Amino acid sequence: MAGLATAFGSGAMTNSITDLGESDCFLITGTNTTENHPVIATFIKRAVTHRGAKLILADPRNIELGKFATIWLRQKPGTDVAWINGMMNVIISEGLLNEKFVTERTENFEALKATVSKYTPEYVEKISGIPAGDLKKAARLYAKSGASAIVYAMGITQHINGTDNVKSLANLAMLTGQIGRPGTGVNPLRGQNNVQGACDMACLPGNLPAYKKVTEAADRKPFEDVWGVSLPDKVGFTIPKIIDAAASGAVKALYVMGENPMMSDPDVKHVEKALKNLDLLVVQDIFLTETGNLAHVVLPTAGWSEKEGTYTNTERRVQRIRKAVDAPGEARPDWEIITLLANRLGANWKYASAKDIFEEVRKVTVSYAGITYDRIEKEGIQWPCPNTEHPGTQILHSAAFTRGKGLFSVCEHIDPAELPDNEYPLLLTTGRILYQYHTATMSRRSKGLVSRTPQPFVEIHPDDAAKLGIAHGDKIEVSSRRGSIEVFAEVNGRCDKGVVFIPFHYSEAAVNRLTHTAIDPVANIPEYKVSAVKIRKVA
Amino acid sequence: MVITIDGKKCEFTAGQTVYEVAKANGISIPVLCHHEQIKPVGACRVCVVEVEKARSLVASCAMPAEDGMVVHTSTPRVLSSRKLSVELLMTQGHHNCITCESSGDCVLQDLAYSLGIESPRFGEPETYRELEQANEMIVRDMNKCVLCGLCVRACNEVQVNQVLDYSGRGPTAAVGPAFGLTYENSDCVFCGECVRVCPVGALFEKQGRFQGRANDLEKVRTTCAYCGVGCQMDVNVKENRILKITTPREGAPAPNFGSLCIKGRFGYDFVSHEDRLTKPMIRVDGELKEATWDEAIAYVAEKLGSVKKKNGPDAVAGLSSARCTNEENYLFQKFLRAVIGTNNVDHCARL
Numbered sequence: 001m002a003g004l005a006t007a008f009g010s011g012a013m014t015n016s017i018t019d020l021g022e023s024d025c026f027l028i029t030g031t032n033t034t035e036n037h038p039v040i041a042t043f044i045k046r047a048v049t050h051r052g053a054k055l056i057l058a059d060p061r062n063i064e065l066g067k068f069a070t071i072w073l074r075q076k077p078g079t080d081v082a083w084i085n086g087m088m089n090v091i092i093s094e095g096l097l098n099e100k101f102v103t104e105r106t107e108n109f110e111a112l113k114a115t116v117s118k119y120t121p122e123y124v125e126k127i128s129g130i131p132a133g134d135l136k137k138a139a140r141l142y143a144k145s146g147a148s149a150i151v152y153a154m155g156i157t158q159h160i161n162g163t164d165n166v167k168s169l170a171n172l173a174m175l176t177g178q179i180g181r182p183g184t185g186v187n188p189l190r191g192q193n194n195v196q197g198a199c200d201m202a203c204l205p206g207n208l209p210a211y212k213k214v215t216e217a218a219d220r221k222p223f224e225d226v227w228g229v230s231l232p233d234k235v236g237f238t239i240p241k242i243i244d245a246a247a248s249g250a251v252k253a254l255y256v257m258g259e260n261p262m263m264s265d266p267d268v269k270h271v272e273k274a275l276k277n278l279d280l281l282v283v284q285d286i287f288l289t290e291t292g293n294l295a296h297v298v299l300p301t302a303g304w305s306e307k308e309g310t311y312t313n314t315e316r317r318v319q320r321i322r323k324a325v326d327a328p329g330e331a332r333p334d335w336e337i338i339t340l341l342a343n344r345l346g347a348n349w350k351y352a353s354a355k356d357i358f359e360e361v362r363k364v365t366v367s368y369a370g371i372t373y374d375r376i377e378k379e380g381i382q383w384p385c386p387n388t389e390h391p392g393t394q395i396l397h398s399a400a401f402t403r404g405k406g407l408f409s410v411c412e413h414i415d416p417a418e419l420p421d422n423e424y425p426l427l428l429t430t431g432r433i434l435y436q437y438h439t440a441t442m443s444r445r446s447k448g449l450v451s452r453t454p455q456p457f458v459e460i461h462p463d464d465a466a467k468l469g470i471a472h473g474d475k476i477e478v479s480s481r482r483g484s485i486e487v488f489a490e491v492n493g494r495c496d497k498g499v500v501f502i503p504f505h506y507s508e509a510a511v512n513r514l515t516h517t518a519i520d521p522v523a524n525i526p527e528y529k530v531s532a533v534k535i536r537k538v539a
Numbered sequence: 540m541v542i543t544i545d546g547k548k549c550e551f552t553a554g555q556t557v558y559e560v561a562k563a564n565g566i567s568i569p570v571l572c573h574h575e576q577i578k579p580v581g582a583c584r585v586c587v588v589e590v591e592k593a594r595s596l597v598a599s600c601a602m603p604a605e606d607g608m609v610v611h612t613s614t615p616r617v618l619s620s621r622k623l624s625v626e627l628l629m630t631q632g633h634h635n636c637i638t639c640e641s642s643g644d645c646v647l648q649d650l651a652y653s654l655g656i657e658s659p660r661f662g663e664p665e666t667y668r669e670l671e672q673a674n675e676m677i678v679r680d681m682n683k684c685v686l687c688g689l690c691v692r693a694c695n696e697v698q699v700n701q702v703l704d705y706s707g708r709g710p711t712a713a714v715g716p717a718f719g720l721t722y723e724n725s726d727c728v729f730c731g732e733c734v735r736v737c738p739v740g741a742l743f744e745k746q747g748r749f750q751g752r753a754n755d756l757e758k759v760r761t762t763c764a765y766c767g768v769g770c771q772m773d774v775n776v777k778e779n780r781i782l783k784i785t786t787p788r789e790g791a792p793a794p795n796f797g798s799l800c801i802k803g804r805f806g807y808d809f810v811s812h813e814d815r816l817t818k819p820m821i822r823v824d825g826e827l828k829e830a831t832w833d834e835a836i837a838y839v840a841e842k843l844g845s846v847k848k849k850n851g852p853d854a855v856a857g858l859s860s861a862r863c864t865n866e867e868n869y870l871f872q873k874f875l876r877a878v879i880g881t882n883n884v885d886h887c888a889r890l
Binding site for chain 1: 543629674675676696698699701721728729730746756757759760761762763764765766767768769770771774776778780781792793794795798799800801802805806807808809810811812814815816817818819820821822827832835836837838839840842843844846850852853854855856857858859862863864865866867868869870871872874875876877878879880881882883884885886887
C-alpha cells in the first residue's frame with residue numbers, strides 16, 4: 001500500500017470489481033486469482049472468453065489463468081522491477097507512451113526515463129528469464145489497448161523490494177495513461193475479508209483513521225477532541241518490529257485480537273521465542289490457535305455469523321455483516337471485550353452496539369462520513385463517500401490524483417535476500433490454495449474444504465523430482481537455514497525447474513518455519529516469495 | 540419503440556427480449572431455463588407467448604422485442620402449451636417433492652401447482668438413477684434433472700470453469716462433467732454456481748440435507764468471512780444453526796452478483812465446530828484454566844496497567860485483525876492509542 005500511496009496519494013484499489021469486466025486488456029501479476037479471489041477471476045475470465053479481452057499473465061507458476069492468457073511471461077521470482085522497467089523501456093522507445101497524460105498528470109518523468117533506458121528487453125531477459133520478444137509483445141499490448149487494468153496481489157508485495165514492485169506498476173499505468181478511466185487502473189486484491197477496513201481504521205503504527213499521520217499535530221487534533229485525550233506522536237512498531245521488541249524485552253505485553261503470528265509470520269521459531277518472553281500475552285479468538293497456546297489469557301469471541309458490523313472489501317466497499325446465530329457459550333463480540341477492558345482501565349466508553357461505534361467512525365473518518373447503516377442496508381457503498389448524498393466512488397484518480405500529480409518513482413532491480421546456492425539449491429515460494437485460507441483455523445475445520453486438500457504438499461517440477469528420485473505422493477523433507485518440515489510431493493509442471501511452492505495453511509508443516517525475516521524496508525512486508533531450500537525423500 | 544403486452548403499451552430499447560420488457564412492466568411470464576446472467580436458449584418452452592401475426596407460439600425469453608409487436612401472455616393456447624411443456628418436463632424424471640430439498644424453492648413445483656397439474660400425465664421413467672453424493676458438499680440427483688442446461692451454462696458462462704457440458708441424445712441426454720465423471724473426480728472446483736441456478740431439486744447442498752427446507756429457513760444477508768472480494772450471501776438459519784449458504788437466483792447485488800467460491804458457499808461449518816472457545820481462560824501453573832469474564836478482564840487490565848506504569852506505554856503492543864469488523868478494528872486502535880497511549884498497533888495486511 002505504501003507504494004501506491006507514494007505514487008497516487010492513496011493506497012487502495014483504484015477501480016472496482018465490476019469495472020474489471022470492462023477492461024480490454026489485463027496485466028495480471030502476483031495474483032493466483034482463480035484460487036485466492038475466485039469471484040474476481042470470474043469477471044476476468046468472462047471478459048476474455050465472452051468479449052475477447054487480452055490477458056497478459058506474469059507469474060512464475062503456470063496457474064489456472066494461464067489457460068486464458070494471450071501472453072504468459074514466466075519471470076524468475078524476485079525479478080519484477082526488471083521486467084516492469086523493461087515494459088516501460090519498450091513503451092518509451094517505441095513511442096507508445098501517453099504524452100498528454102504524462103505531461104498533464106504526472107511528475108518526475110525524466111528520472112524514470114533515464115532509469116528504464118538500460119532495461120532493454122535483452123537486458124531484462126538475462127535477469128528475469130522472460131524472452132525479449134514476449135516482453136515487447138506484452139508492452140505493446142498493454143500500452144495500445146483502449147483500457148488496460150493491472151491486477152496484483154501478494155506475489156508483488158511479499159519481496160524485500162515489494163514497495164518498488166508496486167511503484168513500478170504504478171509507473172507503468174501512469175506512463176500509458178491506463179488509470180482513472182473505466183477498465184483501467186492499478187488494482188491490488190486484498191487477501192482478507194477486512195484488510196482494507198483494518199487499514200482504513202488505522203490498525204497501523206503510523207496512522208490514525210483515514211490515513212491521517214500520528215506524527216502530525218494537526219492530524220491528531222480532531223481525534224484528541226473526540227476521544228478526549230492527548231495522543232502519542234511517535235510512530236509505533238510494525239508486526240516484525242513488535243516481534244523483535246518482544247524478543248529483546250522492549251515490549252512486555254501483547255494483546256492479540258484474531259491474529260495467529262505463530263503461523264502467519266516468518267521464521268516461526270523466532271516468533272515463539274519472542275512470545276514466550278512476554279510478561280503478558282492476551283489472545284482473543286474463536287479457536288485456541290497456535291498463538292493462543294502460548295497465551296497467559298485467552299478470551300473467547302463471537303465469530304463472523306454471530307455479530308453485527310461492517311467489513312470493507314478490496315474495492316473500498318463498506319458492507320454489513322449481520323448476526324445469524326448465537327455465539328457459543330460465553331463468547332462475546334470483540335468490541336464488547338475491548339470496551340470492558342478500556343472501562344476497567346478507567347475509560348468511560350458507552351458503546352451499546354456496533355452501530356454506535358460506526359457512528360463515531362463516521363464522525364472522525366472523512367472518507368466514511370456519508371456511509372450509514374441505513375444506506376448500506378441492501379448494497380454497500382465505496383469510499384470516499386464524504387456526505388450522505390454522495391453515491392460513493394467507483395474509480396479513484398479520475399480527474400486528478402489524490403496527491404495532485406502522479407509521482408514517477410525510480411526503481412532498480414535488486415536480488416532477493418536469499419537465493420539458492422549449492423547447499424540450498426531450490427527456490428521456495430509460498431502462498432495460498434483455493435481450498436484453504438490463511439492459517440486455516442477456519443477452513444481446516446470445514447468438512448468440505450478439508451475433503452479437497454487434506455494434507456500439506458510441495459509442488460515440484462517433474463525434472464527436479466526425477467533427479468532426486470521423488471515420485472508423486474512421496475513424503476518429502478524440505479529444509480532451509482531456519483528449519484525443516486515434512487510434506488507430500490505434488491509432482492506437476494506448475495513450478496518451473498528449480499522452484500518449489502508450498503502453501504502456508506498447514507500447522508503440522510508450517511512453511512514459515514522455512515521462510516526468513518528479511519523485510520521490505522518501507523512496508524515491512526516479509527519476503528515470503530523467495531527463500532532457498534533443499535529437499536529429500538523421507539525413507 | 541413500443542410493444543403491446545396484454546393490452547399494455549410498453550416502451551423498450553433495442554436488444555431487449557419480450558420477456559424482459561414484460562418483466563420491466565410488471566407483467567409476469569413464467570420461465571424455467573432462463574437466467575438473467577445467462578444467454579437465453581429458449582429450451583424449455585415454458586415462457587411461450589402468442590404474438591399476433593406470428594406463425595406459432597414464441598419463447599418470450601429468446602424473442603427480441605420489435606416495434607409494434609402485439610403480445611398475449613395468457614391466452615388458452617398459451618396456457619395449454621405451457622401446461623403440456625411442464626407435463627413433458629415432469630415425465631423426464633422422478634419428481635418426488637416429499638423428501639426433496641428444494642421443495643418450497645422449486646420452479647417446476649411452482650409451475651405444476653399454478654397450472655393445476657394433478658398428476659404426471661405421461662408417467663415416470665422406469666429407471667431410477669443412484670444419487671451422486673460421495674463428496675461433502677453437493678448432491679446430484681439426476682432423477683430430478685429437467686435438462687434446462689442452466690448448470691452447464693452457468694459453469695461456462697458465469698464462472699467460466701468449463702467443467703460441465705451436455706452428453707448423450709434423447710433419453711440418454713445428460714448434464715455433467717466430461718466422460719460421466721463425478722464432480723469429485725472431475726476438474727470441478729465446487730463453486731456451487733450450478734447449485735445456485737438449478738431451478739429444481741437436481742443439485743443441492745449436502746450438509747444441511749433433511750434438516751430444513753425453504754419454508755423453515757430464515758435467510759440473513761451478510762458478507763463472506765474469507766477473502767477480500769466481499770461477496771454478499773445469505774446465511775440460512777433454522778433454530779440457531781446454519782444449514783446452508785445461498786445467494787439469490789436472480790437480482791443479487793454487487794460485488795459478486797450471486798456468484799461465490801467453495802469457501803464462501805461451503806466453508807461455513809467451522810462456526811459450529813466443537814473446538815470453539817466458550818469460556819475465558821487464564822494460565823495458572825503453566826496451564827490454561829477456565830475463568831469468569833470478570834476475572835479475566837480484571838487480570839488483563841491489572842497486568843496492562845502495571846506494565847504501562849513500570850515500563851511505559853510503548854512496552855505494550857497490539858495485533859489487530861483483518862478478519863474483524865471495522866468497528867472492532869477502530870476500537871482496538873483507539874484502545875491502544877487513547878487508553879494505553881502507544882502507537883504499537885498493527886495487523887496482518889503484510890502477511
